Amino acid sequence: MSVPVVIRKIGRAYGAMQALADVDLEIGAGEFVSFVGPSGCGKTTLLRIVADLEKPTSGEVKIGGANPKEVRRQKKLGLVSQRPAVLPWKRALDDVKFTQKITQRVGYPADQLLRDFGLEGHERKKPGQLSGGMLQRVNCASAIAHDPELLLMDEPFSALDEMKREEMGEWFARELETRPRTVLFVTHHIDEAVLLSDRVVVFSASPGRVYEIVAIGAPRPRDRSFRESRIFIETTARLRKMLFQDLEAGR
Amino acid sequence: MFTKRSVMAGAMAAVMSLPLAGAALAQDLQEVKIALGWFRNGQYAALMAADVEGYFKDEGIAIELLDGGPGKNPIAIVGVGQADFGVVFGTSVFRARLASTPVDLTAVGAMIQGGPYAYIRLADKGAPEPTPKDMEGKRIGIQSDGEVFLKAFAAANDVDYDSLQVQIVQGGAEPLLTGQVDYFSGWVTNQTFQIETETSAEDAPDSIRGKIWQGMLLSDYAVNSYGDVIVTQTRTVEENPELVEKVLRAVARGLKLAEEQPEHVAQIVAAYPGQLDSEEKMIWRMTSGVQNGLAKSDATREHGYLWMEPEVWKEYQQFYLDTGEIDRVMDPSEFSTNAFNPGIKSD
Amino acid sequence: MSERRGKRAGAMGAVASTAFKVLLPVLSIFGLWYLVIYTSELPRFVIPDPKMVLLSLVENRALIAEQFMHTLKVAGAGFLLSNVLGIGLAMLFVSLPVSRNAIMPAAITIRNVPYVIIVTVLALAMGDGFATKVTVVTLAGFFPVLVNTYRGLRAVDPIVLDRMRILDASLWEVFVKVRLPYSIPFIVAAQEITGSASIVIAIAVEWMISRTGLGYVINQGMMAYEGELVYAVALVAAVFSFVVYSVIHYLGQRLNWAESNDP
Numbered sequence: 001m002s003v004p005v006v007i008r009k010i011g012r013a014y015g016a017m018q019a020l021a022d023v024d025l026e027i028g029a030g031e032f033v034s035f036v037g038p039s040g041c042g043k044t045t046l047l048r049i050v051a052d053l054e055k056p057t058s059g060e061v062k063i064g065g066a067n068p069k070e071v072r073r074q075k076k077l078g079l080v081s082q083r084p085a086v087l088p089w090k091r092a093l094d095d096v097k098f099t100q101k102i103t104q105r106v107g108y109p110a111d112q113l114l115r116d117f118g119l120e121g122h123e124r125k126k127p128g129q130l131s132g133g134m135l136q137r138v139n140c141a142s143a144i145a146h147d148p149e150l151l152l153m154d155e156p157f158s159a160l161d162e163m164k165r166e167e168m169g170e171w172f173a174r175e176l177e178t179r180p181r182t183v184l185f186v187t188h189h190i191d192e193a194v195l196l197s198d199r200v201v202v203f204s205a206s207p208g209r210v211y212e213i214v215a216i217g218a219p220r221p222r223d224r225s226f227r228e229s230r231i232f233i234e235t236t237a238r239l240r241k242m243l244f245q246d247l248e249a250g251r
Numbered sequence: 252m253f254t255k256r257s258v259m260a261g262a263m264a265a266v267m268s269l270p271l272a273g274a275a276l277a278q279d280l281q282e283v284k285i286a287l288g289w290f291r292n293g294q295y296a297a298l299m300a301a302d303v304e305g306y307f308k309d310e311g312i313a314i315e316l317l318d319g320g321p322g323k324n325p326i327a328i329v330g331v332g333q334a335d336f337g338v339v340f341g342t343s344v345f346r347a348r349l350a351s352t353p354v355d356l357t358a359v360g361a362m363i364q365g366g367p368y369a370y371i372r373l374a375d376k377g378a379p380e381p382t383p384k385d386m387e388g389k390r391i392g393i394q395s396d397g398e399v400f401l402k403a404f405a406a407a408n409d410v411d412y413d414s415l416q417v418q419i420v421q422g423g424a425e426p427l428l429t430g431q432v433d434y435f436s437g438w439v440t441n442q443t444f445q446i447e448t449e450t451s452a453e454d455a456p457d458s459i460r461g462k463i464w465q466g467m468l469l470s471d472y473a474v475n476s477y478g479d480v481i482v483t484q485t486r487t488v489e490e491n492p493e494l495v496e497k498v499l500r501a502v503a504r505g506l507k508l509a510e511e512q513p514e515h516v517a518q519i520v521a522a523y524p525g526q527l528d529s530e531e532k533m534i535w536r537m538t539s540g541v542q543n544g545l546a547k548s549d550a551t552r553e554h555g556y557l558w559m560e561p562e563v564w565k566e567y568q569q570f571y572l573d574t575g576e577i578d579r580v581m582d583p584s585e586f587s588t589n590a591f592n593p594g595i596k597s598d
Numbered sequence: 599m600s601e602r603r604g605k606r607a608g609a610m611g612a613v614a615s616t617a618f619k620v621l622l623p624v625l626s627i628f629g630l631w632y633l634v635i636y637t638s639e640l641p642r643f644v645i646p647d648p649k650m651v652l653l654s655l656v657e658n659r660a661l662i663a664e665q666f667m668h669t670l671k672v673a674g675a676g677f678l679l680s681n682v683l684g685i686g687l688a689m690l691f692v693s694l695p696v697s698r699n700a701i702m703p704a705a706i707t708i709r710n711v712p713y714v715i716i717v718t719v720l721a722l723a724m725g726d727g728f729a730t731k732v733t734v735v736t737l738a739g740f741f742p743v744l745v746n747t748y749r750g751l752r753a754v755d756p757i758v759l760d761r762m763r764i765l766d767a768s769l770w771e772v773f774v775k776v777r778l779p780y781s782i783p784f785i786v787a788a789q790e791i792t793g794s795a796s797i798v799i800a801i802a803v804e805w806m807i808s809r810t811g812l813g814y815v816i817n818q819g820m821m822a823y824e825g826e827l828v829y830a831v832a833l834v835a836a837v838f839s840f841v842v843y844s845v846i847h848y849l850g851q852r853l854n855w856a857e858s859n860d861p
Contacts, residue, residue: 292821333725
């Protein structure tokens with residue numbers, strides 16, 4: 001199950017400060033779309049508007065034809081936050097089950113999920129006993145434990161080291177093969193965005209606008225060799241140029 | 252207050268008419284609450300003796316003594332009607348009436364005719380009685396509210412106040428006993444027993460063993476005052492004079508009994524429920540003459556126990572006016588009355 | 599075999615260390631006490647011999663035990679009510695923020711009124727019975743609970759609240775499963791303050807207005823110039839406060855997610 005997302009004329013102002021202006025995006029069901037851009041470009045704000053954590057000043061979002069609030073009430077949203085949103089007193093396994101208890105939806109067996117995230121043997125540890133990277137993986141597991149149809153990810157792997165980051169990326173890629181779902185993914189890592197996405201949306205800052213949308217025309221599954229492919233190298237180079245030259249110059 | 256209560260109590264007794272209803276109600280006695288200025292101890296011997304001997308019962312009254320204590324103010328307790336009568340320090344009667352939010356109480360009798368407040372020292376047996384002049388240059392321990400008294404005492408007796416080395420001390424006699432001070436302000440009915448006990452103890456330090464105490468009463472040397480004054484709401488005086496009369500008669504009989512049979516009173520008061528003085532202290536209190544002596548004056552010999560002379564109240568107020576503690580005086584007839592004095596005279 | 603012996607030695611070690619932990623303060627207190635007696639040369643009626651105090655404790659054990667029960671009831675009821683009031687108000691403040699503006703100034707005022715004044719006023723308004731004493735203990739003790747609980751309820755990481763919103767948790771679920779557990783370390787910290795304060799204040803109130811409880815025993819001792827009895831009460835009160843503090847501290851560590859990391 002997955003849903004399309006339509007973002008129409010979204011604007012968001014904080015007082016006199018315009019964070020987002022005229023953002024139009026259409027995201028297909030099962031599509032993986034990354035948001036990249038300089039800090040302050042409003043990409044996290046856009047994600048929070050889709051998640052019904054914030055209201056837009058103008059425009060509207062439709063998820064499978066419904067308002068974000070309705071979709072949230074149907075417990076079809078999943079959010080992987082930048083910092084772990086785990087409960088300090090819960091053991092890893094209990095934290096994953098907590099999501100399932102609240103939503104009354106069991107997407108995956110909790111223990112299997114933790115194993116897939118490389119946390120075998122750590123299921124009964126509390127947050128205080130886990131490393132930062134492990135904690136972020138528990139966070140990911142808890143965020144998708146109820147199998148949400150729309151997954152919103154806000155720099156989810158930024159606390160992980162390079163190796164774990166790649167492993168997590170691969171796990172997600174595999175997982176999306178078997179159970180396709182729509183994903184909105186905010187990241188600073190161009191490599192990660194290219195590796196995982198169907199399309200990469202580049203935002204410009206002040207106010208945040210869509211600067212360009214780059215499609216990654218590579219077939220799935222993408223294994224490690226994809227990183228050496230021409231598409232990967234060319235696309236990342238093009239995105240880098242956009243972010244570090246064109247957009248910087250435009251400031 | 253109490254009449255209403257007794258009506259209610261009577262109605263309840265009629266409805267219930269059970270043994271549970273209580274002895275006071277069963278015998279149809281009027282319940283009267285008396286708030287004491289301090290915990291019940293030998294100071295209130297006359298009240299307890301009158302209770303035990305049935306003097307209150309003779310008047311158709313059952314009393315309940317309400318203990319005072321560090322956090323209790325009998326003026327306020329009588330003022331709000333938690334008690335029908337109070338036993339208070341004389342000063343508080345006119346001060347309560349002169350306050351910015353006055354409590355409308357009237358003094359109806361004084362159990363202590365001269366205040367027991369004194370400057371006390373230790374001395375060898377047979378030493379001459381102290382004079383105020385002896386205090387010059389000495390260390391004087393007083394309580395935090397005692398400065399006005401000491402100044403008045405010095406002024407009235409031509410003592411050089413500036414030569415006194417004044418220290419603020421607690422209520423106990425310890426500073427005197429440890430030699431921290433040479434004179435100490437206390438009550439001759441109270442701390443003196445502590446002094447006698449400690450100086451005669453087997454393990455008493457050499458510095459105090461065998462010594463005696465000597466005291467100069469403030470009421471003798473400087474300003475006359477009344478202690479353990481019985482007060483009630485002015486409304487009670489007006490609306491229920493018979494009750495005031497009854498209570499005073501019982502108390503005066505208690506005072507008379509204490510004078511005539513001090514040993515007997517010591518014993519019955521020592522055994523009174525909740526009374527805090529030891530039997531030893533009670534016997535000392537009643538037989539040493541200190542307490543009975545304070546209960547008597549020329550006025551009690553002429554008019555009867557509890558009598559209050561307007562002249563004394565005037566002098567007493569004048570002292571507070573002179574020291575700036577109050578800003579005006581009242582005519583004693585406004586806050587005190589001898590109208591209910593039963594006329595039981597002392598020797 | 600050797601392992602078992604090792605375990606037993608370990609257990610004995612634990613007992614020895616506990617005994618040491620209990621004995622050390624006792625020894626130091628009595629040591630200090632004697633030191634003051636011998637160095638200050640103060641007479642016995644100012645600072646009685648610990649032997650005499652213990653003797654007085656034994657002699658007056660029936661009186662002290664009986665009055666201790668009165669104090670225990672007042673302190674216990676006041677302690678419970680402090681928590682009901684403190685936690686209740688904190689919950690109200692968090693769920694209905696306008697109530698905080700309305701009630702907090704009054705709470706701060708009550709907290710800043712010296713309790714001796716509260717005692718005097720309440721004794722005149724309500725008499726000197728159980729209700730007055732419990733009310734004073736409650737009014738003197740609820741504030742730390744209120745402030746700490748309120749802080750705890752609001753200490754929740756906003757990112758966790760985002761998660762709860764995404765999962766569409768009800769307000770009740772957020773409260774019971776997130777806010778309350780988050781505030782437990784804060785509530786526990788408040789208990790350590792309020793627990794001992796309840797006892798001290800119960801005794802002080804009894805001393806001021808009551809004819810029952812350890813506070814009244816102090817008055818009895820003072821009236822009779824029995825310094826030993828006063829010290830004996832102080833000893834009982836101190837030991838009791840210490841026990842209450844320790845029990846709360848122990849329970850607190852068991853409940854406190856911030857301090858217990860046992861797997």
